Amino acid sequence: MLLTIVAFGIVLLGAFAQTVSGFGYALVTVPLFTMATDPRTAVVVTALTDIGLTVTAALRDRAHVRWRVAGSLTGTALLGLPVGLLVLATVAEDVLSVLIAVVVLGCVALVASGARLRTGPLGIGAVGVLVGVLTAATGTNGPPLVAAFHSLGYDPRTFRATLAAIFSGIGLVGLAGFAAIGRIDAEVLWLSLVALPAVPLGWWLGNLVFDRIRPLVFRRIVLVGLIGSAGVALAAAAG
Template identity: 80%
Template sequence: MLLLIAAFGIVLLGAFAQSVSGFGFALVTVPLLAMVIDPRTAVVVTALTNIALNVAATARDRRHVRWRVTGALTATALVGVPIGLLVLVTLPERLLSVLIAVVVLGCVALVWSGVRLRTGRAGIGAVGVLVGVLTAATGTNGPPLVAVFHSLGYDPRTFRATLAAVFAGAGLIALTGFALAGRIDGEVLRLSLATLPAVPLGWWLGNLVFDRIPPLVFRRIVLVGLLGSAGAALAAVAA
């Protein structure tokens, strides 16, 4: 019961963060869930609950989605997902936990730096492959997309909607891979079903403040929180 309560709270926090800033669900949930359950289960549970969040967000904000960019990123993510699955299945749990924490720290640095990535066909294709790898291996696929969309100059609504559409597409591909690899078992389904109600609740709470908190301010709050979660995950592995 305590595990389910903790997992529910973590998913709620992740959904709230993504609702307000457009990203952060997996970056929040994966390292924190990996502290209370094994990292492989944390990645798959996050993927399952994240699908519901992103499909609903995409449907609601579909008018703001840049579909051509979404299609290009999702198509190239197909190349990266098998590589990420190989990492997820073969890497020892302790090393996988370290990898998740290190990826989160790297993602925080990428977003915080405000770096702009190339947005030509080759640049978007490379980011799509990276998104596929990160989606399947660690679940933390947002920051490369944040960097690309920042370079494209998307407004907050377009930014959030297009992120959700790419997350949904890449997530569905990854879930197919998880199923084929036998990673969706009874424990994963139990945790996913128990925490699923936290997704709409967190999104609703985030929407209440979406237009009231400057996006830059909230993004910095999320990034500080991610530094803390990644640091805590590394400390747990080292203990």
């Protein structure tokens, strides 16, 4: 019972963060689920609960999606997914926990730095492959896209909509990959089912403040929280 309540709260927090800032769902949920369960369950439960949020967001804001960029990034991400699945299936749990925490901290640093990436065909392709690897291995695939979209100068609504479109495409293929390697088991399905109602609730709460808070301010709040969650997860893995 305690785990189901915790799972609901984690998903609610992640959905709220992503709805307001356009990213952050997996960066919030994966480290917290890792502490509550194990890293492999954390990655797959995050993917299962996130897919409804991203598909809904992509459909709702489809007029703001940059479909050409979304298609290019999704296509190249598929090249990285098999590598990420191999990491998820073969790396020891304690090593995977540390990897997730380190990746989250690195992603926080990337977003906080305001780094700009090359946005030509080669740069977009490299970002896509990296996103594919991170999607399957750690579930934390947003920050490279955040950096790329920052370089492209997208406004908040275009930013959020295009991210959602990419997450939807990669997420659906990623779920098929998780099923193929046997990672969608009874525990994963149960946790996903009990936490799923938190997704529309988090979306609703996030939309209440989306137009009332400056995205930069909320993004900074999210980044501080992510540093804390990643730090705690890293300490737990080390202990």
